[in-house]
Amino acid sequence: MADGKSVAIAVYLQTSTELPVKREETAMQITRRGFLKGAVFSGTAAAAAAVGVTVPGTALAAADEAASAPSANPYLDLYDGGVSYLPVREVGEKPTFRNGKVAFEDREIGADEIQRVDSCDFLVIGAGVCGIVGSLKAADEGAKVICVEKTSRGRSTWESIGGYGTKAQEASGNEVDPARFADAILRGSFFRALPEVVWSYINNSGAALDFVQDMLNESEYDIELYNTTQPETGYDLVTIQAEHKFKINGPVEWTAHMTGMFPMAALTSVANSWDNLDLRLYTAGVQLTQDEAGRVTGAIVKDEGGYYQIDAAKGVLLATGGYHNNLKMMEAWLRPEDFAVPYQEDASFGDTGDGHMMGLKVGANMDPIPHCAMIFGGGYPDEESRRCPAKQIVRAVAPLVDGRGRRFCNEAHQKECVANALNAAYTFNGGAWFVFDQDVKDTIKAPMDEFFENGTIAQGETLEDLAAELGIPAEALVATIDTWNGYFEMDPPTDLAFRRDLVSINPVVKAFTDGKVQAGALPVKKAPFYSMTCSSTFLTTVSGLIVDEWCRVLDTKGDVIEGLYAGGNVSGGMYSDVYPRHLPSTSVGRAATFGFVAARHALEGE
Numbered sequence: 001m002a003d004g005k006s007v008a009i010a011v012y013l014q015t016s017t018e019l020p021v022k023r024e025e026t027a028m029q030i031t032r033r034g035f036l037k038g039a040v041f042s043g044t045a046a047a048a049a050a051v052g053v054t055v056p057g058t059a060l061a062a063a064d065e066a067a068s069a070p071s072a073n074p075y076l077d078l079y080d081g082g083v084s085y086l087p088v089r090e091v092g093e094k095p096t097f098r099n100g101k102v103a104f105e106d107r108e109i110g111a112d113e114i115q116r117v118d119s120c121d122f123l124v125i126g127a128g129v130c131g132i133v134g135s136l137k138a139a140d141e142g143a144k145v146i147c148v149e150k151t152s153r154g155r156s157t158w159e160s161i162g163g164y165g166t167k168a169q170e171a172s173g174n175e176v177d178p179a180r181f182a183d184a185i186l187r188g189s190f191f192r193a194l195p196e197v198v199w200s201y202i203n204n205s206g207a208a209l210d211f212v213q214d215m216l217n218e219s220e221y222d223i224e225l226y227n228t229t230q231p232e233t234g235y236d237l238v239t240i241q242a243e244h245k246f247k248i249n250g251p252v253e254w255t256a257h258m259t260g261m262f263p264m265a266a267l268t269s270v271a272n273s274w275d276n277l278d279l280r281l282y283t284a285g286v287q288l289t290q291d292e293a294g295r296v297t298g299a300i301v302k303d304e305g306g307y308y309q310i311d312a313a314k315g316v317l318l319a320t321g322g323y324h325n326n327l328k329m330m331e332a333w334l335r336p337e338d339f340a341v342p343y344q345e346d347a348s349f350g351d352t353g354d355g356h357m358m359g360l361k362v363g364a365n366m367d368p369i370p371h372c373a374m375i376f377g378g379g380y381p382d383e384e385s386r387r388c389p390a391k392q393i394v395r396a397v398a399p400l401v402d403g404r405g406r407r408f409c410n411e412a413h414q415k416e417c418v419a420n421a422l423n424a425a426y427t428f429n430g431g432a433w434f435v436f437d438q439d440v441k442d443t444i445k446a447p448m449d450e451f452f453e454n455g456t457i458a459q460g461e462t463l464e465d466l467a468a469e470l471g472i473p474a475e476a477l478v479a480t481i482d483t484w485n486g487y488f489e490m491d492p493p494t495d496l497a498f499r500r501d502l503v504s505i506n507p508v509v510k511a512f513t514d515g516k517v518q519a520g521a522l523p524v525k526k527a528p529f530y531s532m533t534c535s536s537t538f539l540t541t542v543s544g545l546i547v548d549e550w551c552r553v554l555d556t557k558g559d560v561i562e563g564l565y566a567g568g569n570v571s572g573g574m575y576s577d578v579y580p581r582h583l584p585s586t587s588v589g590r591a592a593t594f595g596f597v598a599a600r601h602a603l604e605g606e
Contacts (some may be wrong), residue, residue: 027480035145056466061167075332091331091340096382097538100325100349101282103150104357109300109307116308120146120278122296122602123312124319125285125355127154129161129260129588130568131319132267133208134595136215138314139277141603147277147311148301150284150348154265155321157539159247159257160228162589164509165206168213172227178202184238188580191472192368197573200549200597201590208596209589210245213269219266222249227515233582235413243584260588288358288564296563315563315602318553319595322541322569323353323504335370338578341384342538343379352596355570359545362564363555371543374579374587375540377418385456394434394532397522399484403430405467405476407484410498412520414582419536426535433458433470433531435481437524443512444530458531484567485523493519499604542579542587544572550606551598565602567594 122138124131127149135147163169164176185198209225216223225246227395231237248254254262271279283303288296289311298311323329324346330339360366378395380386395411402408402425409421411434425432449550451457460466467474487495492504506520545566546554553564568591579587600606 009378033476044534050184072425073328073332075329077399079113083535089336089340091336092203093325094327094339094344097327097339097344098209098325098346098349099327100352102326102352102354102357104352104354104361105286106357106361113307114300114309115306116145117311118308119142119311119313121312121314122146122317122397122599123310123315124148124317125301125358126301126318126319126321126568126570127268127269127271127279127281128156128321128568128591129154129158129264130591131317132264132271132595133212133215134317134319134565134567134599135271135277135279136267136274137211137596137599138603139271139274139597140211143276143314143603144597145277145311147271148278148280148283148285148299148310149350150282150354151348153268154264154279155259155346155348155351157258157346157348158260158585158588160243160259160585160588161209161212161225161586161592162583163205163209163243163244163593164242166209166213166225166227166243166244168209169206169226169227169241172229172241174229177240180238181240184240184573184583185580185586188583189239189372189574189576192576193544194573196549197547197571200551201574204595204597205589208593210595212263212592215270216263216266218270218273220269221251221262221266222467223247223263224249225267230584231492233414234501235325235410237414237416237582240583241588242589254340266410272286277367285318285320285354285358288362290362294561295362296561299358315565315598317551317595317598317602318355318545318564318566318568318570319568319591320357320358321351322354322544324351324538324540325349326352329356330541331352333369333371333543334373337427338370338373339373339538340421341426342375342419342536343381345379345537346540351569355566356544359553359564359566359570362561362565364553364561364566365546365556365558367543367546367576371541371565371573372528372577372579374539374542374581375419375423376415376537376539376581377413377422378415379419379422379532379535381535384454388442388448388451388456388532390441390448390451390457390532392508393443394436395441395514395534396506396512396520397440398434398436398532399480399521399524400425400534401434401435401472401480402432403470403472405472405474405480407480407497408432408499410495412500413498416578416581420578422534422536430472432534434534435466435477435524436530436532437523438526438528438530440522441530457462460530463529466531470531481524485525488523493521497519540587541568542569542575544570546573547571547594549597550601552601553592565598567591567598568583 121143124135124147139145213225228243246259271277287300289298400411426541458469463478464474467477502521504520551565552560553566
């Protein structure tokens, strides 16, 4: 695989897996042999980023030796040569993660297995928000559309949708500078995002979201898209008033923050009512088909009856989502700490990376490894702790400490920032806990006994006792809390370590204390003392196939793969490192917008 003089840095770990990083060249390449052998993922910077693990020591090892052991993970066995492997920590079982069934097949499906051939103008694989909007847009243009979805319905675990230039935004009075919006997204990717992809989202999201509202108006649901006005993000991060939420006026009453299931149900009902749109559930995309010139002409799909082929005259849209239901793929393509620590929040089973693999099979380029994950702070290590009634108030007011008894972040920072800090605390410093006192405990009215019993909450009569319960250094914990309490004696209270806002009104605190306390943080003074476990939360992956401004998938040379489009979380070029939650709903906004753009281009050529 490499000559004898080549070397790779190996990190000594108790157990490890290999993260594939292309050596020297930067373009990804792929052949048709075996399981995508030859797919080479770019990104020499991934070498340093991938090794976010505890490092007892380092040494140089020959590249041949570092990569000689056969891998049990098929998503690592992708290379023919010119590749370095970085050993990273093996995660193993993740009981809170849900593995789905992979639909993609890397084999030649015989003609005798194909039961029939259907035809359409536009084929959409995946019926989440990208797929359903793309299907509706193509059908609205008069095309004959087939949309296949391998589960019972498209993924709908989201609360809002982001965009610029909508009618709802105009009605709200919010003024958004599109250049500032683009700069914020580019900064969120550390300028690794592709400007043409970012601008395609911004320039087309207004028309796309207005189209979504038009389609909602055709349904039996009474759903209104409105542009929110958010408070300033703070901490030197930009606030862009691009978030749109859904007001559910009927036929159901709904006030919870997670609303995605209702607009998705409404859009799906419209799709089912149109004669030129055929929505086929429990039907999975398995492989793409191509003509002799390499144009994607359709796909082989599979339902309970077996395989059949769908030919698409105008194009195929991959809208299969991310791969958070494919643990092996996450092991191969993500930083280990990005999914080793978090609790998985999403309840779906269908996002297994099928679109990624179908695209790679026909020569598509892809975002460099390691890929970007959507991870937030405020998670739970397990299902038991997730139900703890203390979580809301404790997370609002308490300091976080790691396994060395030290604070390690601004606990009130944006969700992705706290998530990264939590992952680092678990990776390097033995875990993380919120620490609070009896005054905070007294605000919690619900029974807590089971959470003391299962270890979610620990108690100590003194801070030293609490440290002993947690197995962390008592002297360090006492010093940390003394420093924390000292911040509140300053005028005004000031966090000298991480700049946390200690004085602004926090509505959670106000509600829990019946208005008696309103501050955004509280000291830890009144014994006994308590701790609460926490972790980050994993939602999905947001890296994928490289597309141009019309959502056409590009190959490793930057040329268009004719007939193939991608949108939503199977598409790439927009995010890097971690999803920028401080720019809310750009993921769902990207999905709807790129479904709209792909369908319009396939039908109209623009």
